[in-house]
Amino acid sequence: MFSRFFSRVGLLAAPFLAIIMAGCSKADMTVRQSTLDPKGPVAQVQFDVFMATVWLVVVLFVLVGGLLVYAVIKFRARPGDENEPAIVEDGHGNPLIEIGLITASIGSLVIIAIPTLNAIWYTDDVPAESVPTSKLSVWYPRVEGGRENYAKTVEEQVLEVDVIGKQWWFRFEYPQLGLTNDAKHSVPNEMVIPKGVAVRINLRSEDVIHSFWVPKLAGKVDLMPGRKNHMWLQASETGHYYGQCAEFCGDSHAYMLFRVEVVEPAEFAKWVQRQKAPAEPVAVGTKADKGKALFAAKSCVMCHNVGGHFGAGAFGPDLTHLASRKSLAGAWLDNRDPKAQLALEQKTGNTESSVEVDRATLKANLIKWIGSSGVAHGADGKTLTKDVKPGNRMHYYKMFNVAGLRETNQKFTAEELDDLAEYLLTLK
Numbered sequence: 339m340f341s342r343f344f345s346r347v348g349l350l351a352a353p354f355l356a357i358i359m360a361g362c363s364k365a366d367m368t369v370r371q372s373t374l375d376p377k378g379p380v381a382q383v384q385f386d387v388f389m390a391t392v393w394l395v396v397v398l399f400v401l402v403g404g405l406l407v408y409a410v411i412k413f414r415a416r417p418g419d420e421n422e423p424a425i426v427e428d429g430h431g432n433p434l435i436e437i438g439l440i441t442a443s444i445g446s447l448v449i450i451a452i453p454t455l456n457a458i459w460y461t462d463d464v465p466a467e468s469v470p471t472s473k474l475s476v477w478y479p480r481v482e483g484g485r486e487n488y489a490k491t492v493e494e495q496v497l498e499v500d501v502i503g504k505q506w507w508f509r510f511e512y513p514q515l516g517l518t519n520d521a522k523h524s525v526p527n528e529m530v531i532p533k534g535v536a537v538r539i540n541l542r543s544e545d546v547i548h549s550f551w552v553p554k555l556a557g558k559v560d561l562m563p564g565r566k567n568h569m570w571l572q573a574s575e576t577g578h579y580y581g582q583c584a585e586f587c588g589d590s591h592a593y594m595l596f597r598v599e600v601v602e603p604a605e606f607a608k609w610v611q612r613q614k615a616p617a618e619p620v621a622v623g624t625k626a627d628k629g630k631a632l633f634a635a636k637s638c639v640m641c642h643n644v645g646g647h648f649g650a651g652a653f654g655p656d657l658t659h660l661a662s663r664k665s666l667a668g669a670w671l672d673n674r675d676p677k678a679q680l681a682l683e684q685k686t687g688n689t690e691s692s693v694e695v696d697r698a699t700l701k702a703n704l705i706k707w708i709g710s711s712g713v714a715h716g717a718d719g720k721t722l723t724k725d726v727k728p729g730n731r732m733h734y735y736k737m738f739n740v741a742g743l744r745e746t747n748q749k750f751t752a753e754e755l756d757d758l759a760e761y762l763l764t765l766k
């Protein structure tokens with residue numbers, strides 16, 4: 339009787355348990371965004387609060403569920419009871435049990451509240467004790483103006499990154515290092531930070547509400563229009579981390595991703611210098627040169643900055659070093675060779691290891707992305723590509739729905755797309 343009862347319960351629970359357990363596997367190579375695999379102190383603290391709550395709830399579940407099962411079995415109807423149902427005598431409460439239950443409930447809440455409040459204070463801003471571990475000295479002498487540019491206060495020894503949300507991509511600025519949109523040196527899609535350094539993240543939005551979330555490092559905190567938010571994070575291992583917008587923000591919310599590249603501090607200093615370098619000149623008469631002319635003629639130049647080539651655009655992502663980035667289109671398109679990447683992940687056993695940008699993949703992505711956004715037409719006049727990101731702001735009929743521009747400026751032939759891609763590939 340009992341065994342039949344439990345086997346039924348087991349049968350019902352099995353599929354649910356299987357689904358729940360499927361989300362727990364650290365070995366699963368597809369888990370690029372897992373809060374159960376913390377790689378930094380902030381993510382670790384958030385993970386610890388989660389686990390403390392889970393274990394407390396498991397204890398409560400077993401207690402309450404156990405009592406329920408006990409009562410169901412113990413007081414079940416037995417053969418013959420139909421004629422003489424057992425009537426339980428009315429009681430008037432038991433002060434000891436009542437006070438005990440109230441105390442136990444309050445106790446459970448306090449047990450959860452203590453680590454939760456601790457975590458809220460810890461994750462709110464860089465704690466003073468984190469600063470000595472952030473080895474800023476390795477890279478700050480390379481910063482323009484040198485060491486004296488840095489105030490001695492604890493707050494200012496932390497790397498500051500401004501994160502700006504836009505429909506549908508993230509822009510990263512490093513005000514201490516001169517990498518800002520105003521200075522024509524902002525960084526879209528990929529936030530690069532040094533390993534072991536506490537990073538203060540200042541969040542704001544230029545349109546609607548977005549949310550910044552890198553599950554393995556920290557999150558999630560909203561980017562609100564008209565107000566500033568902040569959080570902090572620190573990565574304990576180098577690697578390629580996956581993040582995404584976690585607040586519904588319109589058509590392409592689901593395609594609004596970003597990456598965090600954690601590198602050694604010396605590597606970070608080199609990266610900062612590279613970001614400030616202008617684009618290489620393009621050889622005259624080449625396909626890339628034709629592409630560069632198209633970039634100016636087809637109004638790409640109105641929104642995008644290319645340091646050293648064009649300087650008018652500030653609305654769209656900075657493209658000066660586009661070809662060195664591992665992702666495109668709000669990190670929705672991956673510029674790495676997917677087979678090589680998978681092979682590397684299987685070899686290393688983690689998704690943070692990353693291959694470099696693959697030229698062929700990047701070129702195909704560029705054609706797909708620009709083609710869909712400007713609507714590319716083949717020789718027969720038929721549309722070549724479909725929307726990569728629905729509603730994206732590059733889309734000609736949304737962005738340039740003005741007399742003249744619509745028909746003349748934003749149509750690309752397959753050949754033009756190829757030239758444009760060749761130009762963009764030179765932007766390393």
Ligand code: CUA
Nearest residue numbers: 548583585587
């Ligand atoms: Cu931005 Cu969702």
